[in-house]
Amino acid sequence: MSGRAYLSLGSNVEPETHLRAAVRALRERFGEIVVSPAYRTHAVGFDGPDFLNAAAIIDSDLEPQPLNDWLHALEDAHGRDRTGPRFSDRALDIDIVLFDDRVIAGGGNLRIPRPDLEHAFVLRPLAEIAPDTVVPGTGCSLATLWAAHAEHDAELDRTTLT
Template sequence: MGRACLSLGGNLEPERHLRAAIAALEARFPGALVSRIYRARAVGFDGADFLNAAAVIDSDLDAYALDAWLHALEDAHGRDRSGPRFGDRTLDLDLVLYDDLVLDGPGHLRLPRPELRHAFVLRPLAEIAPEIVEPLSRRTLAELWAGSPERDTPMTPVAL
């Protein structure tokens, strides 16, 4: 079993897609710990606000298989990968940390995921798993969040 930290988000019908993604995670990975949902501005492009959350799961899948499972779930929710890298999306599920793995895998699989530096990923993860250590800096998620230059980024909690 590996412990995985995930980032969840979307800005096209995000309530519907996040609700379904969280249900799928909880069904496949019993005991999944899911953060609050936050509304935040799009990063890297002009678009509708995103709803973002995080989850921590214990997975029987290795990092590659888990990444493939997350992609399949995105695809099942109409994720369109034909547009620009930074753009609107129904669902964006990223493997951010997996135990203490550091790797550059095939496609976009990179651990730790570089987006961990952004408030929309780091804040919800630090809230639900403050003790998890990021393997490159050897700092906990709570320490990373406390020192984040994005601490003042506006993020509003929302209910699904």
């Protein structure tokens, strides 16, 4: 076993369909996983339909880069278009937010912990399923970071993916 990966999942194109399919694919590949509820949030960085965002925890036999490549292939299988603007509609977007206590920075698109952790749509679902997990470099748990977040008390529509 390589490590425990904490993932952020999002979609604003037929979101329930794509997120449920992604959860099925993760289970087929990695076995039992933990999945948060999905939260409806506004698009960030562009005007578009609302997203459904969730989190998952998997025990991966892949190192972070091969796992990232596998997740990109899953996104591509769901019609992910990487040729357009960075902030745009997404049938499926899955990112590795944390991988055990590793810190990965430098070239390429893989950064762990993922900077997107500052966004409520990433932090809230992760804090819900892994509250005691400490974010490397901060000394803070996901629950502590979420409790201090500006959007902590915001009400969001919630749905279950499993």
